[in-house]
Amino acid sequence: MPKISDERKTERREQILEGARRCFAEHGYEGATVAKLEREIGLSRGAIFNYFPSKEDLFVELAVRDNARISEIWVNEGLDAVVREVVELDPAWLSVVLELFRRARTDPEFKRRVEAGHERLAAANRARLEEAQRAGEFRDDLSAKEIGTFVSLVLNGLAVMRAGGDELPSTELVLSLLRDAIGGARRSTPSRTPA
Amino acid sequence: MPKISDERKTERREQILEGARRCFAEHGYEGATVAKLEREIGLSRGAIFNYFPSKEDLFVELAVRDNARISEIWVNEGLDAVVREVVELDPAWLSVVLELFRRARTDPEFKRRVEAGHERLAAANRARLEEAQRAGEFRDDLSAKEIGTFVSLVLNGLAVMRAGGDELPSTELVLSLLRDAIGGARRSTPSRTPA
Numbered sequence: 001m002p003k004i005s006d007e008r009k010t011e012r013r014e015q016i017l018e019g020a021r022r023c024f025a026e027h028g029y030e031g032a033t034v035a036k037l038e039r040e041i042g043l044s045r046g047a048i049f050n051y052f053p054s055k056e057d058l059f060v061e062l063a064v065r066d067n068a069r070i071s072e073i074w075v076n077e078g079l080d081a082v083v084r085e086v087v088e089l090d091p092a093w094l095s096v097v098l099e100l101f102r103r104a105r106t107d108p109e110f111k112r113r114v115e116a117g118h119e120r121l122a123a124a125n126r127a128r129l130e131e132a133q134r135a136g137e138f139r140d141d142l143s144a145k146e147i148g149t150f151v152s153l154v155l156n157g158l159a160v161m162r163a164g165g166d167e168l169p170s171t172e173l174v175l176s177l178l179r180d181a182i183g184g185a186r187r188s189t190p191s192r193t194p195a
Numbered sequence: 196m197p198k199i200s201d202e203r204k205t206e207r208r209e210q211i212l213e214g215a216r217r218c219f220a221e222h223g224y225e226g227a228t229v230a231k232l233e234r235e236i237g238l239s240r241g242a243i244f245n246y247f248p249s250k251e252d253l254f255v256e257l258a259v260r261d262n263a264r265i266s267e268i269w270v271n272e273g274l275d276a277v278v279r280e281v282v283e284l285d286p287a288w289l290s291v292v293l294e295l296f297r298r299a300r301t302d303p304e305f306k307r308r309v310e311a312g313h314e315r316l317a318a319a320n321r322a323r324l325e326e327a328q329r330a331g332e333f334r335d336d337l338s339a340k341e342i343g344t345f346v347s348l349v350l351n352g353l354a355v356m357r358a359g360g361d362e363l364p365s366t367e368l369v370l371s372l373l374r375d376a377i378g379g380a381r382r383s384t385p386s387r388t389p390a
Binding site: 164 | 223225286287290291293294296297299300306337341344345347348349350351352353354355356358359360361362363364368369372373375376377
């Protein structure tokens with residue numbers, strides 16, 4: 001059997017993941033049979049499961065990547081960028097994630113896998129929040145954790161409304177109300193400025 | 196066959212719906228087989244399907260009731276009450292609702308059924324919002340629709356975090372930040388008061 005270069009392996013991994021995402025999005029998690037995964041990815045089950053031993057592994061890797069990407073956008077580009085990203089997520093893929101919420105709540109090992117790297121991401125998120133508080137971007141009378149969970153709440157709300165096909169509030173409105181709730185500027189009232 | 200009184204019919208309908216809710220919550224929508232529904236409800240399939248012709252009809256009735264109850268709490272008791280209600284919803288039942296989001300988005304007839312009475316509820320919601328704006332409870336520089344979709348976004352975010360077993364921000368914090376975003380009081384700056 002010819003040896004496959006590392007570069008080729010990476011390419012093939014990406015091909016498998018992108019095909020699996022399309023297949024899950026189109027048919028749902030349960031509906032994405034091995035035969036359908038083969039067709040969408042364009043590789044045999046032997047080749048696919050050489051990279052990912054099960055359908056669950058494919059889903060987990062896609063979910064972990066999503067979390068990492070959203071977190072990176074938040075940390076590197078800030079609030080506006082992350083809200084704009086979430087309102088553009090694929091509704092079909094989002095509903096696959098929702099389909100597995102029951103499992104995430106009732107199967108701790110599955111939850112742990114989907115949240116891999118969560119501690120590391122949470123630390124980066126908190127560092128970014130504290131920096132933004134010091135810079136006056138966010139109010140400093142709440143903890144970074146309180147601000148972070150509220151932002152997360154709003155992002156989750158956007159994602160679930162998008163998954164359900166509901167009409168979203170405009171991105172401008174969401175950003176403006178988020179700034180009214182957690183922004184730093186309006187907190188700088190004269191009474192709070194040191195004499 | 197003995198005739199069943201209307202009162203008895205209503206009781207039996209409630210028995211069926213509450214059993215079906217428990218069964219869906221425990222096993223998921225797909226997992227709630229007819230045999231499991233019979234066991235949880237305590238009636239034969241013949242008796243159950245005499246009231247609700249299909250599993251889908253049972254789910255739709257439960258979802259329509261939820262929407263109506265949440266809307267009533269919002270209209271009659273206000274923002275605090277509705278936030279407190281949503282953070283206490285059963286996570287297991289919420290994840291059944293999420294399981295059917297794909298279907299709600301891709302099957303217009305199903306969506307229409309789940310949203311039965313939506314127009315009527317939306318009108319009552321808007322009337323309540325406009326009244327609260329006039330009373331200074333909510334800011335009046337946004338439309339009632341804009342405020343309503345933002346509240347809905349936050350409630351959806353709470354519901355999805357609860358379904359996933361995530362740690363929720365405290366109810367006090369959510370209410371306080373919501374008031375900062377959409378409350379009327381802080382908008383009454385002297386510059387906006389007519390001379």
